[in-house]
Amino acid sequence: MADAVIYVVTCGLDIGSPITAALSGRGARVAWLSDGSEPPVAEIGNGVTRFDAGFGARAELELAFTAARDKLGPPTQVIISALPLAALQPQDIVTLDDEAWRASCSAAMKGVLYALQASFTQMEGRGGSVVVVGPSLSLAGAPRLVALSTAVEGQRGLVKSTARQWGQRGITVNWVAASALALSPRFDGLPLPSKADAVMVALGRPLSLGAEITPVIEFLGSPAGRVMTGATLLLDGGEWMLP
Template sequence: MGRGVARRLAGEGAAVAVSGRTPEKVEFVVREIESEGGTAFAMKCDVNVRAEMEGLVQATVDRYGPPDILVNNAQGGGGGERLLDSIDDEVFLAAYQGGPLATLYGMQACFPRMKERGGTIVNMGSSTGVMGDPGFAPYGSAKEAIRGLTKHAAREWGRYGITVNVICPAAISAEAQQFRGEAPKQWAAIIKQVPLGYLGDPENDIAPAVVALATDLHYLTGATLMLDGGRCLLR
């Protein structure tokens, strides 16, 4: 997801800061962007650590000036598939540290720089949280907390011209592709739940919504966009 969004934003002319805990991955994305004529830099950052998030934002400001767009894509913790009665404090708290708290760190780091000129914040939710998929309570609950945080920020920061929205994506990834090869029957059952019949491409199906939120959809805030091929219909 991060790679797809970064590539799409760079292709639309944005100067992009790409961060992650594994430098090699983000450096690879930067090389891709630069080879296609875009502007980007990579920085190691653990979103679980407030000081590292603040350092990332400051480094971005030093290079490019105040940020116009923040995409909170990373999500840590969750503990994999576990039934509710077997979940301990450590697993649940890890999901919240790597989800809503990490998202808050990014938002708070960007807010003083966006306050005077407006901006776009895009947070990542999940249909797992909206629907309540069995076995994923820590992850799903953390993602729903991100949706709650988004609504509060939209109310408080709208006066500054800052929009804050959530995207709930269903996108293909390297891990998903591996799972498809290892468990074709389970994969078929997952795809059967998606009316459009496939998981979206991060760059071509999900990232365009980020671009739209930062450009044409400037009057939309506090909203949840279900980019999941129709798997979850909000009601």
């Protein structure tokens, strides 16, 4: 971890502060590229440098990546999350207008697309690991969260397609599907999916984003972890156990 340079790129929901704190505590040099939609939910570690990032166009995000590279060097791993706060507003699909769809689903998809493109700019010719993180709603769906569920499944499909294109260039791309409740307390009270039967969560709880999920993400950037690409890792404590 001593020579690891990791960029954490977040748009909307703040999952960056617990991830960056965990990574810096393990010795990585961390750049946090954030659009600042949500104040940090955890204290930013001493080894973390924060950069303002725009997600309105690829060029905006490329500027933030360049600033991070100039300060810390090129990344060995990039961790991406694009979950606009607008997508966390429950709404019946029949009342979801074009503007709301663009602010939630389209913005989430474009955020990941631009982040992947900017990651390639930094990793081309050197290789590296990219991990996109989202809620497990991409696998289970959720009532009244159609835009969010659609967006994260679209992100997951983009990860798999990108992994096929970049594998021979030495760049791995994987998707981590976490329990929504592990990502943010903002999901408390939202209409999350539930099973018709009473099957329990295997571990009895969601995993900790910083203490338990981040080390798995970090592993994906290691020499052993980089034999995996295009994979979906379901880190929800054994709630859904989908293929």
